[in-house]
Amino acid sequence: EDKVVQSPLSLVVHEGDTVTLNCSYEVTNFRSLLWYKQEKKAPTFLFMLTSSGIEKKSGRLSSILDKKELFSILNITATQTGDSAVYLCAVEVISGTYKYIFGTGTRLKVLA
Amino acid sequence: GAGVSQTPSNKVTEKGKYVELRCDPISGHTALYWYRQSLGQGPEFLIYFQGTGAADDSGLPNDRFFAVRPEGSVSTLKIQRTERGDSAVYLCASCSGGSDTQYFGPGTRLTVL
Numbered sequence: 001e002d003k004v005v006q007s008p009l010s011l012v013v014h015e016g017d018t019v020t021l022n023c024s025y026e027v028t029n030f031r032s033l034l035w036y037k038q039e040k041k042a043p044t045f046l047f048m049l050t051s052s053g054i055e056k057k058s059g060r061l062s063s064i065l066d067k068k069e070l071f072s073i074l075n076i077t078a079t080q081t082g083d084s085a086v087y088l089c090a091v092e093v094i095s096g097t098y099k100y101i102f103g104t105g106t107r108l109k110v111l112a
Numbered sequence: 113g114a115g116v117s118q119t120p121s122n123k124v125t126e127k128g129k130y131v132e133l134r135c136d137p138i139s140g141h142t143a144l145y146w147y148r149q150s151l152g153q154g155p156e157f158l159i160y161f162q163g164t165g166a167a168d169d170s171g172l173p174n175d176r177f178f179a180v181r182p183e184g185s186v187s188t189l190k191i192q193r194t195e196r197g198d199s200a201v202y203l204c205a206s207c208s209g210g211s212d213t214q215y216f217g218p219g220t221r222l223t224v225l
Contacts, residue, residue, distance in 0.1 A: 044216070048213060097168040
């Protein structure tokens with residue numbers, strides 16, 4: 001059965017800290033891995049990763065994929081209170097059609 | 113429209129009732145997904161439409177759940193004989209193709225009393 005596991009489940013840090021969120025997966029027919037930020041209801045897209053070893057960066061956020069070890073990390077540097085959210089990892093698989101399997105998310109709280 | 117919209121934002125119903133949840137995708141997006149998200153969990157896939165047809169409905173939990181997309185844009189998720197366990201946030205997402213960045217709507221919070 002395809003699965004996506006995120007760790008830690010929750011994390012509390014202070015402003016200015018750097019955090020690393022983990023996502024590991026076991027799926028058949030992997031196509032891509034995506035990171036989302038969910039603050040209230042709608043997850044908002046952060047990154048899509050398809051190739052190993054190529055870092056994607058957007059401001060203080062960056063992410064990288066390791067297709068050999070089947071994991072990805074999301075780094076946030078110089079955290080701010082506005083980074084407080086649930087960070088979701090999803091893996092896109094092809095099984096006749098396109099399907100996305102989500103992890104349970106990491107709940108990040110950044111304290112002022 | 114500018115983004116994916118879902119109505120209603122909140123729905124409270126009684127056990128055994130029928131509900132319909134609506135999703136308006138981004139204009140021109142051919143692919144549409146429905147997910148269910150329970151508290152403390154990630155979104156769980158329900159059904160995927162490509163155009164008007166349900167390309168994959170393997171995530172629908174049972175035959176009380178049904179979804180349509182008759183004109184290839186707006187979609188309606190229908191739940192018959194609701195149960196308390198159906199309480200969750202129902203998310204809709206659309207994308208321009210089957211494999212592309214998904215854009216999520218704000219969700220409908222369904223509460224079954």
